[in-house]
Amino acid sequence: MSSTKFDVIVVGSGPGGYVAAIRASQLGLKTAVVEAAELGGICLNWGCIPTKALLKSAQVFEYINHAKDYGITVKDPKADFGGMVERSRGVADGMSKGIQFLLKKNKIEQLLGWGKVKPGKKVEVEDKDGKKTTYSADNIIIATGARSRELPAIKIDDKKVIGYRKAMTLEKQPKKMVVVGSGAIGVEFAYFYAAIGTEVTVVEFMDRIVPNEDAEVSKALERMYKKAGMNIMTSTEVTDVDTKGSGCKVTVKTKKGEETIDCDVVLSAAGVVANVENCGLEDVGIVVDKGRIKVDEFYKTNMPGYYAIGDVIPGPALAHVASAEGIICVEKIAGHNPEPLDYNNIPGCTYCVPEIASVGYTEEKAKEAGYELKVGKFPFSASGKAKAAGASDGFVKLIFDAKYGELLGAHMIGANVTELIAEIVAVRKLETTGHELIKTVHPHPTMSEAVMEAAAAAYDEVIHL
Structure with missing residues (x-):
């Protein structure tokens, strides 16, 4: 019979949650992790890791296509889209099993199911059969992450209009793709699909791609992407996506007026939105502002004993930020004196080529x-x-x-x-x-x-x- 009382319960096992749990265990705290899907969260299973595997496949394909530049002759190479997806899933599965090993090694209890925080420092976990069990802890850390943001004009149906998750497991390679948004997710997938032969159009609402980067970097990437055969449209808004026919008709508004782009698939890559719904925050009285949980510099919410880290709080939605926040949070809980995170010294990386x-x-x-x-x-x-x-x-x-x-x-x-x-x-x-x-x-x-x-x-x- 597993215990129902812990020093720390972490809700979510992404790079914020599992790292917080491991550090808590190292500091002698009896710890449990709640996870409704795969251990390792989005990052390991549907984000950082599998996308890097896909990007590596595209890069290898590009190397082979340019083998002549290196004095090597290769005849008629072909991109096996299914094989690339399969390799990517294999890498992700291996990493997720690695997290399971780490949690076991650190004697962290895994509570599989949907976690909801409750008043009185409790967490209710509903398993896949609908059975609910209540656990209690002196400290509860909310690390429920984020998901694809859905734009009003671009309704995701996971068939013709997709988010990043579907983009890495499509059944077949599209001939033409429109990528909406040119942040890290958008430009990484644009590179991957263009490199293996898909005709890619990138649509960006701001006046330059990768708009959070230095202007010179934006200019350089746009030049290289255009040279690689991509169509780049900046200061452009998608106003409608018509999926009634065999493909998609994407209506965009530019400075010159409206135009329509035909494609097979539209990838909506317009950022992420925090998973703050159906987590019990209202029952506990935890303050949410502009879609994110309000916390202090050591990740305390307004309610004693409840903390939040990662993509559910304000700040950059990055795996390494969530991990750093998790470590600082539990070190403070354990009575240590950690330094608050310097958010002006956080590296940002985009893995396109x-x-x-x-x-x-x-x-x-x-x-x-x-x-x-x-x-x-x-x-x-x-x-x-x-x-x-x-x-x-x-x-x-x-x-x-x-x-x-x-x-x-x-x-x-x-x-x-x-x-x-x-x-x-x-x-x-x-x-x-x-x-x-x-x-x-x-x-x-x-x-x-x-x-x-x-x-x-x-x-x-x-x-x-």
């Missing part, structure tokens, strides 16, 4: 904040390693405060830049100056040298430009 990675201020935002700037940029076309790898697209751009040399922001577009950004996050945490970064010897030949060179460019000391 070329990759995009950034942290801190964009040039525009730094100017708005009143800083006088020194900006350094180093293109990968001047990098020996990038040239040798056949990956000379993109650049590293660093933004410094002219007065004190503080590194205000970094913006990268190019091969493997999602691996380079952690250096910047670390040196910003350590309050490193531009001069210190220039004098940090980087190995040659590597892509990472571009970081040192961009810092040198900001101070007119660049060698290789």
